[in-house]
Amino acid sequence: AQSVTQLGSHVSVSEGALVLLRCNYSSSVPPYLFWYVQYPNQGLQLLLKYTTGATLVKGINGFEAEFKKSETSFHLTKPSAHMSDAAEYFCAVSATGGSQGNLIFGKGTKLSVKP
Amino acid sequence: NAGVTQTPKFQVLKTGQSMTLQCAQDMNHNSMYWYRQDPGMGLRLIYYSASEGTTDKGEVPNGYNVSRLNKREFSLRLESAAPSQTSVYFCASSERVAGNEQFFGPGTRLTVL
Numbered sequence: 001a002q003s004v005t006q007l008g009s010h011v012s013v014s015e016g017a018l019v020l021l022r023c024n025y026s027s028s029v030p031p032y033l034f035w036y037v038q039y040p041n042q043g044l045q046l047l048l049k050y051t052t053g054a055t056l057v058k059g060i061n062g063f064e065a066e067f068k069k070s071e072t073s074f075h076l077t078k079p080s081a082h083m084s085d086a087a088e089y090f091c092a093v094s095a096t097g098g099s100q101g102n103l104i105f106g107k108g109t110k111l112s113v114k115p
Numbered sequence: 116n117a118g119v120t121q122t123p124k125f126q127v128l129k130t131g132q133s134m135t136l137q138c139a140q141d142m143n144h145n146s147m148y149w150y151r152q153d154p155g156m157g158l159r160l161i162y163y164s165a166s167e168g169t170t171d172k173g174e175v176p177n178g179y180n181v182s183r184l185n186k187r188e189f190s191l192r193l194e195s196a197a198p199s200q201t202s203v204y205f206c207a208s209s210e211r212v213a214g215n216e217q218f219f220g221p222g223t224r225l226t227v228l
Contacts, residue, residue, distance in 0.1 A: 042221060107155060107156060
């Protein structure tokens with residue numbers, strides 16, 4: 001079975017500072033990993049995903065994440081925060097096949113950006 | 116392309132009332148999902164439909180029923196609403212279940228009094 005842990009329900013950074021949102025997963029099979037963003041009163045939008053191949057994945061809005069198998073981590077980073085990045089971010093894991101294929105979501109991390 | 120659409124956007128029910136949440140997608144996806152989102156709980160899967168003609172329970176199915184009406188439409192029914200079902204409900208779709216990106220609708224905010 002798969003599970004996801006997001007460390008920190010709230011993260012606050014200053015505009016221009018590094019954004020680091022942490023995600024650890026557990027999976028009994030090679031995982032697919034996703035980061036979604038949710039702006040207030042909206043649905044979830046895909047930021048980036050890891051399936052196979054290159055472990056550093058680039059997404060929209062300048063975000064990237066690195067799959068580290070040895071650490072079972074998929075942390076999300078952005079070099080310089082912008083006010084528009086304020087949102088809630090969800091990490092999710094999916095198995096690569098069979099009945100375990102449904103996405104399992106973390107509880108989310110709310111990012112605040114201070115001017 | 117509208118993507119995933121949901122109706123209604125908001126709904127207030129009294130305990131014991133019933134209602135159906137509607138979802139439609141125009142991406143020709145095989146799989147569709149219903150989630151609920153509660154503060155601090157992330158998204159929890161209620162039911163999903165891997166393909167037209169099939170439905171399966173997710174993590175929190177009690178108190179809900181679903182119908183995959185055709186490939187485009189997947190509805191969620193609350194037969195006798197309870198205050199514990201106050202939540203934001205999201206519909207999503209994907210090409211298939213395993214390992215695929217899911218596309219989300221805008222959500223339905225439901226309050227049960």
